[in-house]
Amino acid sequence: MIKNEIVEFNSVFDLLLVTGPTASGKTALAATIANKLGGEIVSADSRQVYRGMDLGTGKDYNDYIVNGTKIPCHLIDIADPGYKYNVFEYQRDFNKVYSDLKRRKIFPVVCGGSGMYADSIITGYKMFEVPSDSGLRLELEKKSMEELKEILLTYKNLHNTTDIDNKKRVIRAIEIEHSSRNKGNYRSRFPKVNALLVGILFDRDTRRKRISERLIQRLNNGMVEEVKNLIENGINAETLIYYGLEYKFITLYLAGELSYQEMVRDLEIAIHQFAKRQMTWFRGMERKGIKIHWLAGELPMEEKVQKVMELLSAERQ
Numbered sequence: 001m002i003k004n005e006i007v008e009f010n011s012v013f014d015l016l017l018v019t020g021p022t023a024s025g026k027t028a029l030a031a032t033i034a035n036k037l038g039g040e041i042v043s044a045d046s047r048q049v050y051r052g053m054d055l056g057t058g059k060d061y062n063d064y065i066v067n068g069t070k071i072p073c074h075l076i077d078i079a080d081p082g083y084k085y086n087v088f089e090y091q092r093d094f095n096k097v098y099s100d101l102k103r104r105k106i107f108p109v110v111c112g113g114s115g116m117y118a119d120s121i122i123t124g125y126k127m128f129e130v131p132s133d134s135g136l137r138l139e140l141e142k143k144s145m146e147e148l149k150e151i152l153l154t155y156k157n158l159h160n161t162t163d164i165d166n167k168k169r170v171i172r173a174i175e176i177e178h179s180s181r182n183k184g185n186y187r188s189r190f191p192k193v194n195a196l197l198v199g200i201l202f203d204r205d206t207r208r209k210r211i212s213e214r215l216i217q218r219l220n221n222g223m224v225e226e227v228k229n230l231i232e233n234g235i236n237a238e239t240l241i242y243y244g245l246e247y248k249f250i251t252l253y254l255a256g257e258l259s260y261q262e263m264v265r266d267l268e269i270a271i272h273q274f275a276k277r278q279m280t281w282f283r284g285m286e287r288k289g290i291k292i293h294w295l296a297g298e299l300p301m302e303e304k305v306q307k308v309m310e311l312l313s314a315e316r317q
């Protein structure tokens with residue numbers, strides 16, 4: 001067991017980012033290091049912002065308790081389910097938390113596997129806020145999905161080429177592209193941060209095994225009931241499907257479109273594919289010159305923590 005002792009710490013780094021694919025043990029490592037440094041955790045997860053979406057988003061609340069101490073965590077449970085939180089809002093909210101932590105001289109330990117969210121604070125994306133355009137939406141809603149895709153493809157710079165799997169996403173993508181071409185009002189520059197990035201990595205077979213075991217555990221702990229409660233509380237099926245993965249496939253099961261066995265099978269495949277996409281994003285960050293220090297997932301927690309502390313200290317020498 002790692003002793004609950006706060007070490008003296010003065011680093012050239014502004015923050016530590018602990019990342020990696022789903023089910024890699026990020027939260028436990030981030031919390032242990034935050035406890036050691038007297039720091040606080042800032043989430044970089046695009047779905048853990050939603051209240052009441054706990055099992056499906058993998059909020060491992062117990063991992064935030066280290067040797068009896070609950071580590072403070074920010075940007076979890078900050079939005080109601082049904083809301084469409086986005087990376088622009090994440091940058092804004094992160095900046096507020098980051099500024100407060102720096103003011104209080106608390107070291108930020110960022111934790112999460114949402115590559116775009118992590119990348120947005122490391123590289124300082126210039127984001128612009130796009131309000132809803134009711135007139136444009138009314139026109140677009142009259143068109144078929146194929147027509148909408150054709151419209152989206154007429155723009156040279158697509159907001160997100162994966163946003164073509166349902167009508168609402170395509171309309172929003174067109175709305176963003178239309179606004180950026182005709183207005184392009186950028187927000188103020190995001191502050192530059194000097195971050196140490198640490199990733200947890202298992203080999204492919206071990207990663208798949210961990211994902212499968214975690215899925216069964218969450219189903220046994222009531223993940224289907226969680227989605228059922230969301231529906232009973234007024235969250236419509238289309239919105240839950242928009243959130244993807246667990247919420248998409250369990251919603252389809254509850255709607256009678258999939259059997260339980262089909263739901264588990266399809267969801268397991270989708271999570272494996274998601275983990276692969278996460279790794280593709282991280283490799284893309286590395287190709288841009290962002291250094292990620294990968295730690296073997298099989299290492300004991302003590303060794304992982306020691307290696308991170310060495311990385312933090314080495315740059316100060």
